[in-house]
Amino acid sequence: MSETTRKQEAVVEPTIFELSSPGRRGYRFPPLDVPEIDPVEVFGESQVRSVEPAFPELTEPEVVRHFTRLAEMNHHVDRGFYPLGSCTMKYNPKVNEDVAGLPGFTRLHPEVDEVHSQGALALMHGLARHLAAISGMDEVSLQPPAGASGELAGMLIVRAYHTDRGNPRSKVIVPDSAHGTNPASLTLAGYEAQEIKSDSSGRVDVDELRRLVDSETAAIMITNPNTLGVFESRISEIVEIVHGVGGLVYMDGANLNALMGIVRPGDIGFDLMHFNLHKTFSSPHGGGGPGSGPIGVTSELADYLPYPVISRDEAKSRGIEYYFDYERPRSIGKVHGVYGNFLVMVKAYSYILTLGPVGLRRVAENALLNANYLQRKLEAYYELPYKGYCQHEFVLSASRQKEHGVRALDVAKRLLDFGVHSPTIYFPLIVGEALMIEPTETESKRSLDHFVSVMIEIARESESDPDVVRGAPSRTPVGRLDEVRASKDLDVSWRQD
């Protein structure tokens, strides 16, 4: 079958509302065996609907098949390689899903009192202790629900710390390779972003940093290894310079895959950092699933952590061992409902205990090995702007392919035709036509070699047959979307008529 016929024959899945047919149903409730009540009397008129919601009506197999068909159209990490740089799309072991699915966890109501939730509190306390051990931080709060929200909590802690010393200060320094959430978080916390350039090796320009810092420097936010996949080898000097003017050093620890078991940010001198449990610690992400972005701090900043903190009273003076500690007068307050996304924490806890210290170190070692293997195999075919060993990821440029009219976006789309997800593209911003590749530790040599052969094939096609690459994808359920329209003319509404 030629590629064009396949595309024409592609089935377009109707929406679940279009599939709906009045009267169909999946489940029926058993007959009422308790006295009937009038909901208006119990809840009040304002809480009770007068019109039935327009839910779609389908049988159970129709629902299952609809979503299975949709899932088959999509690329996901259980289906194929997903080298999306900075996102750590590793395979998440299913055993952690099993643990998080235990009824003792899933049926626990968030408002259950401490006496009846000791197990859950012990788990959260234990996870925080493990993250502290992995990072070298003294205390950890699991409350922020995502990386960006951990960053915001961190910047609010920076502000509270300086305010207590008489002046909140006004500026936070961020490298030009930083993730976009860094400037966003510091701006939300009332700071002004001061960008610092990278030098020719992709690292923070330390001389420039010396010139930039002053008594208005509240903090620097650093990602290490940075988004170019390069380790900031002069990190101790950077820490010293910022501490020298009384500023704090924040680590964007979204991607701990390169460091676990090898380097602890706390030992380097970082004052605070966030973690992304949904990247490094075994929670599926992408598509907007729940995340968790714990924040860790040194003991000097512990009083500012979001409350409640989960504390332990080994003597059980109030009859319980673990409790929510609200006695934090200098806390920045709550940053999420209840105590964050609990089931993500269960998966992370299970993952950490399954691997243990040696296993976590091997995760990092294999993540580094896999990335360096790919970099070596591909550097002859794509421009590698920052040379040398990489960490858990590396950045190529499609600048050579661009001479034939093929852009990074086209390479990304063509990969889909070979069953591989695109790398992150056009980020970091300092690399033109960037292709940011992070294989993660969970890929076998076979899947890495498949990726290499596909990338080489696309490099060849870019010279011999650039139209094929520019027209990709041609083997997926839908072809190339109009990306501008998809974001500027967004219409996902459904109307009954």
Ligand SMILES: *Cc1c(COP(=O)(O)O)cnc(C)c1O
């Ligand atoms: C993913 C990421 C973030 C943001 O994390 P979210 O959970 O998406 O908010 C921040 N910094 C870096 C380096 C990241 O890769």
